Amino acid sequence: MSDLKPCPFCGEAEHLYPSYRNMGAGKPYAIDCLGCGADYVPRDGMDVIAMWNRRAGEKPQIADPSKAFSAWLAEGPKLAKAAGVYVGITVSDGPLSLHGSSK
Numbered sequence: 001m002s003d004l005k006p007c008p009f010c011g012e013a014e015h016l017y018p019s020y021r022n023m024g025a026g027k028p029y030a031i032d033c034l035g036c037g038a039d040y041v042p043r044d045g046m047d048v049i050a051m052w053n054r055r056a057g058e059k060p061q062i063a064d065p066s067k068a069f070s071a072w073l074a075e076g077p078k079l080a081k082a083a084g085v086y087v088g089i090t091v092s093d094g095p096l097s098l099h100g101s102s103k
Contacts, residue, residue, distance in 0.1 A: 005053045010036035018048070 006013040012035025018028030019039075030041040031052045042051045 003049060003053075004031065005055070007033040007035055007038055008055065009033070009038045012036065 004013075004016045004018075007016060010033065012033050015034035017032045017034065019030040019032060020026065020028050028048050029044075030039055031048055032039045040048065040052050042048055
């Protein structure tokens with residue numbers, strides 16, 4: 001698949017395959033490398049191709065971080081509550097700190 005970067009473990013570029021649910025319908029949910037057997041399955045809802053292509057040292061591509069954070073503030077606590085976890089935010093003079101725990 002040409003829009004995938006080579007495998008970060010073995011460098012394989014030709015034998016990378018996306019895995020699909022529902023007989024190939026929709027977006028892939030995992031990437032498999034036949035060169036070394038690595039596979040990558042991110043959390044549900046994440047773009048597997050974008051995550052596979054991300055490399056250490058690269059900054060995440062978030063167009064508007066404040067908008068993404070606002071969206072998390074709106075939905076994050078509901079999702080955490082449904083999953084039975086506590087998520088807190090600490091704001092101080094230093095960087096923002098997110099913390100959590102399960103019930």
